[in-house]
Amino acid sequence: MLTQLEQIEKAALDALKNVQDEASLEQWRIAHLGRSAPLMQVFDQLGKLSKEERPLIGRRANEVKRGLDNALAEQSEAMRQAALARTLTAERLDVTLPGRPIGRGRLHPSTQILRQIYRIFADMGFQIYRSREVESDEYNFEMLNIPAHHPARDMWDTFHTTAPGVLLRTHTSPGQIHVMREYYPQPIRVILPGMCFRYEQISARKETQFNQVEGLAVGHHITFGDLKGTLSDFARRMFGEQVRTRFRTSYFPFTEPSAEMDVECFLCGGKGCGVCSGTGWLEILGCGMVHPTVLRNGGYDPLKFSGFAFGMGPERIAMLRYKIEDIRYFWANDVRFLEQF
Ligand code: FA5
Numbered sequence: 001m002l003t004q005l006e007q008i009e010k011a012a013l014d015a016l017k018n019v020q021d022e023a024s025l026e027q028w029r030i031a032h033l034g035r036s037a038p039l040m041q042v043f044d045q046l047g048k049l050s051k052e053e054r055p056l057i058g059r060r061a062n063e064v065k066r067g068l069d070n071a072l073a074e075q076s077e078a079m080r081q082a083a084l085a086r087t088l089t090a091e092r093l094d095v096t097l098p099g100r101p102i103g104r105g106r107l108h109p110s111t112q113i114l115r116q117i118y119r120i121f122a123d124m125g126f127q128i129y130r131s132r133e134v135e136s137d138e139y140n141f142e143m144l145n146i147p148a149h150h151p152a153r154d155m156w157d158t159f160h161t162t163a164p165g166v167l168l169r170t171h172t173s174p175g176q177i178h179v180m181r182e183y184y185p186q187p188i189r190v191i192l193p194g195m196c197f198r199y200e201q202i203s204a205r206k207e208t209q210f211n212q213v214e215g216l217a218v219g220h221h222i223t224f225g226d227l228k229g230t231l232s233d234f235a236r237r238m239f240g241e242q243v244r245t246r247f248r249t250s251y252f253p254f255t256e257p258s259a260e261m262d263v264e265c266f267l268c269g270g271k272g273c274g275v276c277s278g279t280g281w282l283e284i285l286g287c288g289m290v291h292p293t294v295l296r297n298g299g300y301d302p303l304k305f306s307g308f309a310f311g312m313g314p315e316r317i318a319m320l321r322y323k324i325e326d327i328r329y330f331w332a333n334d335v336r337f338l339e340q341f
Contacts, residue, residue: 001042001049001057008038009064016071025075033068109341110211110330113318114193117213120237121191124230126215129190131175133197137165139174143297144254152253157199168197171311172214173254176290179216180298187219188307193314204275204326211314216290218300218307224257224289227308231261231287238317239263244270246281255288255309266320275325282320285312 012032019025031037042061046054107115118128137148146152156170175192192214200206217226228247235245244264252258262283265276272278287310292302300307315330322341329337 001045001053002060005039005042005057005060005064008032008042009067012039012068013071016075019075022079025072025079029072033065033072039064039068106338106341108330108338109318109322109324110314112341113314113321114211114213116238117234117312117314117317118191118193120234121215123237124189124233126189126191126217129175129179129192131169131172131178131192131194133169133195134161135167135169135174137167139177140167140169140171143177143294144173145291145293145297146253150253152251159197159199169194170198171196172212173309173311175214176216176254176294176309177298180218180295180300183218184299187217189217189219191215202328204328205316207315207327207331209331210327212311213314215287215310215312216307217309218290218295218298218305220305222289222306222308224308227287227289227310230308231285231310235261235263239320250286250288252286252288254291254294255286256291258286258288261285261287261310263320266323267325282316284316284320285310287311 012028015032016028019028032039034040039061042057046058046061049057122128140156140158141147141150141153158170159168161167172192172194175194179188179190179192193211195209196212197209198206200208202208215230217230232245235243246262247259248262250258250260260283262281264270265273265280265282267273267275268280270280272280276282287308290307290309295302295305295307315327318324318330319327
């Protein structure tokens, strides 16, 4: 039986040399250490042996079992280490490699200009008031002294919705009425930024959607001088001390008198070029003294109150500041354009 044990041990250890993976190692365990393994049969027969033989064979059988258990544990650990080494070589991590750059977002040029405008007017004591983009015909036109069939409606090509009397605001001016009705009878000094929509022929200077910043000041002794002073100061803070501006008389149904403010053309420096249509000037805003009818619609008595209002285009201002020749770049989502700001 001792010889049999030697053979069992030798056969098991020889077989272990051919074991290459976890699955065959498990098969080996079942074959050589499992319930029906030859070694286990030796243990089963111990009871039948004589008193003299039993301790001798029993000790040897236990030695063989311990030896095989150890060989199994060693082989298992060796295979685990080999697998780890394989993974480390295959999935090598070079910690000295420079990292992949993370694309950083940046603010859209319109947002940047809007924030500058907010800062300038905040310094002058103006608050920001947000008004709705979907408006009623009443607020967008009627309350602003533009009744139905008034020829001035042609100045604003309008996107109408399927709901009667509901449209996308063509300018931020309807916000004037909302502010006045909310603030009456207090004096007002607000700016109203936001998106406007017009059904226009798109060109280098005209988009169907664009931002406007409306301004409104209402109080007891507000004059056209205050309007000119405020807007001239704005232009100096926005474009620099040297900037040249001019006011031209104009017409808006909701202001009287009305004007437009031009800034010297950034491209030709005032000589006249394609961008400024040869005039040397670029219009950036419309303005005027709030019409008595509009004051009354807002709840303010025009005999006791006066006010000025203006509406400017931040994209046009951004074009001047950054020398952008075409307004269509703003909403074309071309990152090559956007990355420059
Ligand atoms: C108005 O919209 C008036 N509501 C402005 C106003 C407010 C006048 C208060 C008096 C008192 P206008 O249509 O000119 O006016 O537009 C004002 C500014 O918005 C323009 O000077 C221009 O900078 C910008 N703007 C107008 N239309 C477009 C367009 N299609 N694309 C880009 N910017 C535009």
